[in-house]
Amino acid sequence: MAQQDIEQLLGGRADELGVDVRRGVELTGFDADDGAVTVWTSGGAIRAGWLVGCDGGRSTVRKLAGFEFPGTDPEITCHQAVVEMTGAEDLKVGWTATDAGVYAHGPMPGRVVTVEFDGPSADRDAPVTTEDLQARLRRASGVDVTITGVRTATRFTDHARQVTEYRKGRVLLAGDAAHVHSAFGSQGLSLGIGDAMNLGWKLAAVIGGRAPEGLLDTYTSERHPVGAWVLDWTRSQVAAMRPDPQSRALREIVSDLAGTVVGTTYLTARLNGAGVRYDLPGEHPLTGRSAPDLELTDGGRLADHLHGGRALLLDLTDDPGLRALAAGYAGRVDTLTAGCPSRPELAAVLVRPDGFTAWAADAGARRRRRRPGWQRRWGVVRSAGGRGDAGLIRRSRWAGDVNCAPCPLCSWSSTMARARESGRRALWEPRRAAPARPPHRPWCECGPAPPATRPACGRTRGRRGGGRGRTHV
The missing domain is CATH 3.50.50.60 (FAD/NAD(P)-binding domain)
Structure with a gap:
């Protein structure tokens, strides 16, 4: 969709809402205090x-x-224009790199872009002239074209701040x-x-x-x-x-990667915003991401229910308890009960007013065996081998081989021992920063003193490369 069409749609929506749009009014200053802001404009305060x-x-x-x-200062000057010209039959369609820079021709008739690595323009407010455009296009392309008319023309740099x-x-x-x-x-x-x-x-x-x-x-x-x-x-x-030759070699490699399925998927997700994820609490894959436009059994899609500008709780399993919780937020959170055949694993999704997922849950999550409280709190996961002991989320200095339950602070367990014995490093970083460790104890690197009624397992573990062994509880 063209930018002009988007601007027209947004402007029309503002009119529907009764927004007071004052065009041509210049802001000249403002004063801010603890309670409000006074803005000084050419049309008054x-x-x-x-x-x-x-x-x-x-x-x-x-x-x-x-x-x-x-930020970084610019190193290029770019011109983009829609022109009428002769001699264009010798211009290649698409983007073309030359010894003098880069130029683009098409896809719409008369569209040209030039990129020259000559730094920013001396006067960035100067108008773009026909003569300047023609000289730059000839220099970048090496083709003797003649521009006879200019419909639109803009100039920009790679100023990044x-x-x-x-x-x-x-x-x-x-x-x-x-x-x-x-x-x-x-x-x-x-x-x-x-x-x-x-x-x-x-x-x-x-x-x-x-x-x-x-x-x-x-x-x-x-x-x-x-x-x-x-x-x-x-x-x-x-x-x-x-x-330069180095950049050209890099461009060829990136082009090859972009031609692969994985490369195309990555670039597409980045360009359309699907790769954006906010750091929100929760482990569900949808949490923090733009909510998928689910096709629902009510005949519509998820996006159809987000026009009100409020959060939306989507109940996909007809859960009365979930709707009861949302009832306390009437006027702020809309509730919708529907099914989604294409995503049967989803039970519920809470969508923020900006379309991002604040929380999500899968069907059957409540029926799964709950992990111990400290494992849920610290984000310890099950081991990939499925041998019953938890996987690691923190680096540990220990490498002994015992079959004790993992410590909730240092997360040492026999999983690490097996991984090191096999030459692998099964070390995962924590999902959140751990608090400072308590003083070391003779029975465990970081745990509290065991109660008298709870005997130690009787086995020891030592520092890698030797050192005093310690009994693990």
């Missing part, structure tokens, strides 16, 4: 609870608020005001809309008194990593386009 700067890469709000804006935080008190940033990058990969619009969706429901909850202001801090923690990845994505594309 506005008093509001919060100020969100969505005013582009040269954001006035960002500069006046004093946000740090680190991002604010260190998206919030300063009552001032927040979204879109290009928070991050700038080159247009390669066409990620800018999607990234900005993702910022707005993430911030919008949280800001509404705070303003409505349904959530504390601290919820707004999760806007930075969730969206900043996504913006940082997009900046690196665009930087990598510029690196692959450089005309």
Whole structure:
């Protein structure tokens, strides 16, 4: 879908909601205090609870608020235009690398792009002229084309910067005001809309008194990593386009990888946002990810039920207890009971207002044998071999061979011994940071003193490479 069509749809939706859009009004300054923000504009003063700067890469709000804006300086100048020209029959269709840079021709008639590694333009506000476009296209392509007319033309660089935080008190940033990058990969619009969706429901909850202001801090923690990845994505594309032999070799290898099923799947997931996952509590594969657009037995799809701007609890097993829990959040969480034949393993999904999964559960999860409390708390998993003892989640210094239950703090068990004896390193990192270990005891590296009625197992384990043995409980 073209960006112009998306802008038209969003504008129409704003009109439906009665949003007061004041076009042509310039922000000149603002004063923020503990309770509100006074914004000074060319049309007068506005008093509001919060100020969100969505005013582009040269954001006035960002500069006046004093946000740090680190990043990398540009090394290329790009021109993209739709033109009328003669001599175009000698231009290759698609992207072509030459000794002078890179150019693209098509797919729509008259579309051309030039990339030259000559640094940024001396005057980035200067208009793009026909003569300049023609000279750059000839230089990049080596083809003697003549441009006779210009319909549209833009200039951009690979300037890549991002604010260190998206919030300063009552001032927040979204879109290009928070991050700038080159247009390669066409990620800018999607990234900005993702910022707005993430911030919008949280800001509404705070303003409505349904959530504390601290919820707004999760806007930075969730969206900043996504913006940082997009900046690196665009930087990598510029690196692959450089005309030196090393970059050309890298480009060939990446092209080969992109032609594989795994490579195509990875790139597609990254480009369409399916690879984004927020760090939310829970171990279900859907948690923190964009909710899948499930086909439901009511004849619709999941997306059809998300237009209200509220969270949605999707009950896929007709569970009265689950709906009773959601009843206490009436007006904030919608409830839908339906089936999903394509995902029979799913029991329930809680979708946030921005379309991301806050929680999910599989059918039969309640009937499974619950692991001991400390194993659930520390995220210990069953061993891959299915031999009955838990797998490891922490690195341990011990390598003895005993058949004791794993310690809840150091997670040592015979699984590690078997792995080391076979030459494997079955070491997994913890899902969360562990607290400081208590002082060492003579019976276990990190455990408390055993009760008098609980004898030690009688076997010992020692440090790898020798050392004093200790009895494991």
